Amino acid sequence: MTGANHNGLVVDDVSMVFTLPGGGSVHALNNVSLDLKSGELLSVLGPSGCGKTTLLNIIAGFLAPTVGAVFLNGNQVVGPDAERGIVFQQGALFEWLNVRKNISFGPRMAGKPAKETNEKVDHLLNIVGLGDFGDKPVYQLSGGMQQRVALARCLANEPDVILMDEPLGALDALTREKMQGLVLKLWKETGKTIVLITHSVEEALFLGERLIVMAPRPGRIHKEYNLPFAEQGLTQSPRDIKASAEFIEKREEILSMIWEMEEEIMGGMDK
Amino acid sequence: MTDQSNDPNIKLVAAPQETPSALMMWLGMADNSFTRQKTVKFGDPSAVNSGRLWSFVTIILLLLLWWVSTSFGWVKPIYWPSFEAVGSRMTKLLDQGFRNTELWEHVFISVYRVLSGVFFGALVGIPLGFAMGLSSTARGLFDPIVEFMRPIPPLALIPLIILWLGIDETAKITLLFLAALFIMIIAARSGVSGVKISKVHAAYSLGASKFQVLKNVILPNALPEIFTGIRTAMGVCWGTVVAAELVAAEKGVGSMIMIAKNFLQTDTVVIGIIIIGIIGYAIEMIMRMLESWLIPWRGKG
Structure with a gap:
């Protein structure tokens, strides 16, 4: 697979070995390949230490892989860029700026005309349900609202790909469900390619059109699924989908898969 | 109800x-x-509440002790002046000044020296601290100086400063500059180092250039630390200016109490000490107000 001719996001046989400053090394990723068409939503799931965040950091361009390469629309990724937006778990908003200024950060850095940017921000504020909060400092918002700002800030920049690193991980269960609905809605409306890292099996199943389960030591793709739930989620109620037999069956299958991996890791300590 | x-x-x-x-x-x-x-x-x-009543009790007891001990002659006026003596001296100071200089001018010159020292210290120290936080070369170059100077109390530099620059205004402001400089370097450096990498990553992923990251992320992120540095520098410089004026100065609150001591004017000494306390307290309060006004996001990242 050579990503150079592809449209979309291609992870081409990426391996990552971290050399530790004190000697020794950690084999974080081994021969990971992915091919994402434009507009696909991929969830990445796996036990801690399986290298999913490393993978995301490589796609974002924060880390250079030891072997292999990442291509977006035929261009090799060599560093962070506005074409690949990122939504972190929490604490990546600029607390010295209000909601509006956070959202308009990308366009302002690019020197876009203020009028156009203002209209875009107004539009995004409404989409994420923060219409009245534009002038609030971000630190006065709840965790869920802050993540809405983070989503809007990413969208304001109109990236081709949105990378999400546990974006809902710090939220309470109810807020999390609501935000999952918002992510689906945004995906549908914007048609962006999304890579979502999560360790919630339910979230990965519900949001991922495609789902990869990664295994640790070294981090690699263990199993891949194509799922109908994200598509269903656009029309049906999330509770119905999550309570359906098909959903539950998949959930249990993946949960026991991950449990086994965790057991393997912890095994040495238990016995 | x-x-x-x-x-x-x-x-x-x-x-x-x-x-x-x-x-x-x-x-x-x-x-x-x-x-x-x-x-x-x-x-x-x-x-634990303010216990304010007890604070009033303390103040009243202290004043009572002062009044009783001086009016019954338990302590000699040369060691501790009476209420009346301090009162009439205060009127005289406000009226005629001290040694041909108005009282407010003594206070003003001390405050002016502190502000100048902190200003120049920040002017040089903040960029240096930033450089040290951002570049290995700058860190390597300045680290030995900063780490060596950090534990030296500014007062220990007075003899050298007098040898080099004499006792004029430049000498005093240089001393205060040095006192503020290393505090400001360290504050700016730790402000830069304290940035959360996710904020920097987010900015780059939003298309910001290196310079834009510096201006729009690293600088505002470091402001709370820098402000703490300015506050600390103000406090240290206030202490240092008084001590420096004790050693050699014509004007300033420190020199006022030193000269007054030579003339055994204990009442003026006591007034000077009270003024030093009040100004130090006022500086701290003003800085705290400025801080909550200028940096409302402090500690809320």
Whole structure:
């Protein structure tokens, strides 16, 4: 697979070995390949230490892989860029700026005309349900609202790909469900390619059109699924989908898969 | 009476507690309504109230001790002046000044020296601290100087400064500049180092250039630390200026009390000490107000 001719996001046989400053090394990723068409939503799931965040950091361009390469629309990724937006778990908003200024950060850095940017921000504020909060400092918002700002800030920049690193991980269960609905809605409306890292099996199943389960030591793709739930989620109620037999069956299958991996890791300590 | 007692939907099983008067709470004689509901108070820092009444007791006792000891002649006026002596000296100082210089001018010159020292210290120290936080070369170049100078009290530099620059205004401001400089370097450096990498990553992923990251992320992120540095530098410089004026100066609060001592004017010495305390306190309060006004996001990242 050579990503150079592809449209979309291609992870081409990426391996990552971290050399530790004190000697020794950690084999974080081994021969990971992915091919994402434009507009696909991929969830990445796996036990801690399986290298999913490393993978995301490589796609974002924060880390250079030891072997292999990442291509977006035929261009090799060599560093962070506005074409690949990122939504972190929490604490990546600029607390010295209000909601509006956070959202308009990308366009302002690019020197876009203020009028156009203002209209875009107004539009995004409404989409994420923060219409009245534009002038609030971000630190006065709840965790869920802050993540809405983070989503809007990413969208304001109109990236081709949105990378999400546990974006809902710090939220309470109810807020999390609501935000999952918002992510689906945004995906549908914007048609962006999304890579979502999560360790919630339910979230990965519900949001991922495609789902990869990664295994640790070294981090690699263990199993891949194509799922109908994200598509269903656009029309049906999330509770119905999550309570359906098909959903539950998949959930249990993946949960026991991950449990086994965790057991393997912890095994040495238990016995 | 609480609001609940008027709400027909809430049936109180016990009679509501009598609310103590606002005065009692202000004096610290009664806990606020929230603390009163706590059963664990010992060990809970928020259950300790201002205890203001006792502060008044302390102040009154001290003043009483002062008055009694001086008017009954327990201490000689040369060691500690009487109320009346301090009062009349204060009137005289306000009226005629001290050694041909108005009292406010003595205060003003000391404050002016502190502000100049902190200003130049920040002017040089902040860019240096930034460079040290951002570049290995700058860090390597300046680290030995900063680490060596950091533990040296500014007062230990006075002899050298006098040798080099004499005792004029430049010498004093240089000393205060040095006192502020290393505080500011260290504050700016730790402000830069304290940036969360996710914020930097987010900015780059939003298309920011290196310079834009510096200006729009690293700088504002470091402001709280820088401000703490300025506040600390103000405090240290205030202490240093008084000490420097004790050694050699014509004007300034420090020199005022030193000269007054030579003439055994204990009352002027006491007035000077009180002024030094008040100005130091005022500087701290003003800086705290500025801080909450300028950097409202402090500690909320």
